[in-house]
Amino acid sequence: GQQVMQIPQYQHVQEGEDFTTYCNSSTTLSNIQWYKQRPGGHPVFLIQLVKSGEVKKQKRLTFQFGEAKKNSSLHITATQTTDVGTYFCARSSTTSGTYKYIFGTGTRLKVLA
């Protein structure tokens, strides 16, 4: 199916520790997007990856797209309490030139001060 699996489902870290979430697909992805949803908020776009093996950085966040374009990861260095939230990957599913985005199951991050 089109489900995108994310692991882990939950992660609790001490402030200052690193955090990584993984997004896995059984089929090749044309692109992958990452979103962050704060508690009580709505998903907010972080980044889009398109190329095989692509790596992008945003301050303490590093995003990778696998060489086979079947997996992606988000790594946060030295977490802060502001990083709390749920991180979702989303894959596009294209049919006849139309786009719909299927969201992963999400990883809920809790940062302990």
Add this chain to the structure above:
Amino acid sequence: GAGVSQTPSNKVTEKGKYVELRCDPISGHTALYWYRQSLGQGPEFLIYFQGTGAADDSGLPNDRFFAVRPEGSVSTLKIQRTERGDSAVYLCASSSQGNSPLHFGNGTRLTVT
């Protein structure tokens, strides 16, 4: 500029009633999406509009759900004969084109009693 606006923010209705949820996308965005999110879950795709037409409605759970976007801007999600299982946050998102980031509204929290 203004973001995606959804009204109402909260809606409580009795089982069996009809409800309409409204989404006002970012001006100029041609693509509009409806998602449903239950507690602790990722956004579940419902329908995607490109312009006025529904490009993909494969996520609508059954024929009680219907959505329109008559002028290619504002969209309305309509749910007939509501059931308690319809209770969720309904999220709307828009994007400038098919392969662009999604901009989400704050959602409508629907509670069916």
